[in-house]
Amino acid sequence: MSTQADSKPWTVPALVEAKRAGRKLVMLTAYDAGFARAMDAAGVDLVLVGDSLGMVVQGHDSTLPVTVADIAYHTAAVARGLKRALLVADLPFQSDATPERALDAAIALLQAGAEMVKLEGAGHKLEVIRFLAERDIPVCAHLGLTPQSVLKFGGYKVQGRDAAAAARLRADAQAVAQAGAALLVLECVPSPLAAEVTAALAIPTIGIGAGPGCDGQVLVLHDLLGLDSGHRRPRFVKDFLAQGGSVAGAIAAYAQAVRDGSFPDDAHSYAS
Ligand code: KIV
DSSP states (O other): OSSSSTTSSHHHHHHHHHHTTTTTEEEEESSSSSHHHHHHHHTTTTTEEEHHHHTTTTTOOSSSOOHHHHHHHHHHHHHHHHHSEEEEEEEOOOTTTSSSHHHHHHHHHHHOOOSSSEEEEEETHHHOOOHHHHHHEEEEEEEEEEEEGHHHHTTOOOOOHHHHHHHHHHHHHHHHHTTTTTTEESSSHHHHHHHHHHHOSSOOOOESOOTSSSEEEEEEEHTTTOOSSSSSOOOOOOOOOHHHSHHHHHHHHHHHHHHHTTOOOGHHHOOO
């Protein structure tokens, strides 16, 4: 089942309507026009130009070297491939350190074709979210494992596992929504906690390693296609190319699995 009439472009208000209607949101990362076109044709609802491009496209060990110019370049390419999916672009490392820097970066990304910007964290980022939202820039928040904090975390680890961390995540999720975020990505969070956060919020949640209880799912394109990233393969990654038989088939199989609730299953989630 598609989440909107296939010809109708997604809008930010339509995301909340989808959540209210109980329709799952299908999201993938893309970095160029060709894959973006394939995702649009397969009925993917949201496309993210993620700073994961630092790892999967540029070959770095983290997302930290990615610049606003990098994201703007790939956003412009992806935008040319989309007719229907909503285009989200990442604010890269420290481009959102202050509200003013974030506004400059967000303007560059929206002018390149993005319709929403994503930023990691809560804390001082709440002021940034509020500053952008008040200026009519749609914001997607990102909590749980926030890869730009890899140095602080000491690696890519599941977040929210103990009671204190879970309470902090619940509070942060409420805070980013109150600050004006229109969407929330939850990365590497135990499934019961992600489901609880999802039920408590009016805005949709998009999970990656956060279990089936989120309002939608996102995967990195290279992971969906089973490409070896040169890094340890996280538990939530699934190769849909094997099942789909072609790039278009893999994207369609992923979209179908998200919509019918068969992905992610327990084998691709964290119970605790
Ligand atoms: O950069 C990215 O691709 C992301 C997704 C993994 C959510 O942030």
